[in-house]
Amino acid sequence: MAHVAMPVDKIEPSYLEVTTNTHKGLLGWILSVDHKRIGLLYLYTMLAFFFVAVGFGFMIRLELISPGKTFIDAQTYNQFFTLHGIIMIFLFIIPGLPAVFGNFFLPIMIGAKDVIFPRVNLLSWYLFITGGLVAVAGWLLPGGSADTGWMFYVPYSVRTTTNVLPALTAAFLLGFSSILTGINFITTIHRMRAPGMSWFRLPLFIWSLYATAWVQVLATPIIGITLALVIIERTLGVGIFDPVLGGDPVLYQHLFWIYSHPAVYIMILPAMGIVSEIIPVFARRTIFGYKFIAFSSIAIAFFGSLVWAHHMFTAGMSDTAMFVFSFITFIVSIPSAIKVFNWVSTLYKGSIQADPPLLYVLSFIFQFSIGGFTGLMLGALSVNIHLQDTSFVVAHFHYVMFGGTGFGIFAAMHYWFPKMFGRMYNMKVATWAWAIVTFGYNLLYFPMFIMGYLGMPRRYYDYLPEFQPYHFASTIGSWILILGLIIMFTNLFVGMRRGAKTPKNPWGGETLEWTTQTPPIVENFHEVPTVTTGPYDYSEYEVAKKEGT
């Protein structure tokens, strides 16, 4: 994708000024079918939910700073960790990368004017926001919000007097949002690629979105079916999951994890795609092992759909099931390892500029690796028996979901920020925020590995005095992390409002989004681009630079 010299100044009004309808102000946003505006709608709503869930996380940690009651009672604590989980998973991490950055950049990166079904795309956002509000609504109803944990395990979720149904309905609506986005993305990638954009010229972020979208479409209906079964059970008294009616709680766990484990890959795959985008740009060289990274996304999506029961190794499954699910769990680690090795190799002999997006990516690789290695420990059957349902598991999935996906989202925000808003944040502040966030993050979650191995169960309101030092360190870590987050988001907000205007390609990216105007125009390109090379072709970079891009 050779650069074409173009003046920095705007030629046409950007998507921020005009849109697909003639409304002004808020209506111009919530009725717009422009994929970029929809991406930003997702961004703002998703971040609002994120801050709320961080607040709950903060209070959980504060409560745990010392044994006994610190400031909330056990019931409130149980509701807080449930809300923290539901909001973080369904309203932040799952939609985070596909719905925000996939929406915004997928069409641009393949040289399309929009996604193939723009109206369905807007409908997805409405389902998302409705689901989000329903999830939070349980808080206002008598009985209070659910206290079941985000897994809603039966029979506790049948017995509790709190509002489980709104939370389940929310998950149902959010599932539809996810399915529609998935269908939209798959079809767009198949049908809307620019001339010359063959499959192996697709940016790796697109490959990861493609793999993700298939998981969204194939796995998400199962959570819908499961919910429908819960409703049938409750209203018609048909025993499915509730043992009182002759149902089986373990069946519920299977159905729950058949969706929710692939959902983990819905969360991590796009973040891996971000990493694959950012490293070549900041190392200014081509990616190492393009096809291996692309196919490992597909392999993760495939094998990741076959490991769900590793969440249930203590449930008393047959030996055959234990054998098979443990084995495939180890197999699914291979493509992740392949990705990590290729990423690190991409830094080799590059010409590296350690700007904030790359720094977040480095943190990602470090933390995701820890998440992966501890996943091996949990995949080994005998060790799993000891670690299952301890804070070791909590640390493990936070290392993958937050240290991985969360940091991937932060990296994406810092990477695409100048393209989305046409302005730049303060680099120095962003670097400081990165350092504080990374330090606070690791201080928050690492102690949980240790106390988990020592026998600290998860979802505990109170704990034995021997675990106090770890809890204390962890809580201090949460404060440092939140301080870093405040600095990061303030910096981005200030940059959005008052940052210096940026040229259209400040990082020297070679993918298509950097060839279009900044911020992009409504249908992305002045004329449909023709693609002649792979996505990270830096062989002609120096030539292009001399032409003055």
Next chain:
Amino acid sequence: MFTSSSNFTNDVDALFVYITALSLIVLIGITVAMIYFVIRYSRKRNPVPKNIEGNLTLEILWTGIPLLLFISMFYFGWVGYKDMRAIPDDALQIKVTARMWQWSFEYPNGLKTDTLYVPVSKPVRVDLHSMDVNHAFFIPAFRVKKDVYPNKKNDAWFQSEKVGRYDIACAEYCGLNHSYMYSAVHIMEQKAFDQWFADASKKANLEPKLVAQTK
């Protein structure tokens, strides 16, 4: 962390250490390489990058070697797990009943306690049952854990190696007082156990027999 208190402790810890050691080596390798590359090939030091598209030999190596190591981890995990399932026939059988939020233990002669007392070095089998929601029977020091369901009979076993008192926790979230659902297992010398068992049974008007009546 690594004191042996049951027949499973050593095996589980050894596998944990094995995986941790391998992981640490690779993690340190990855991290050091990353930091070294970022410094050594910084744009100032290395203004002209080299485009390397990939290397098939490396790809095969870093697919193959992890695969072999992972299979070894899987294998040891499986072997350790098989031991956890091989419950000896002569094990002392205890019926464990969980409910929100307490444990109760029943000996073969019908004696019920809220704390578990068992003789040292004797295999103990726990038959797990719940009165209400899901719980999980967890003895951290023994590396023993099993979910407890209302409709399904689960079991587990252990053989203690040292006299002492060890925590029993509930590991599956079960509502309000989940974190207070602790009990303990007292590992006693055989003689002390026999004495305790005889006394407790007598108090409850039960025959001090440790083998269940044939039906």
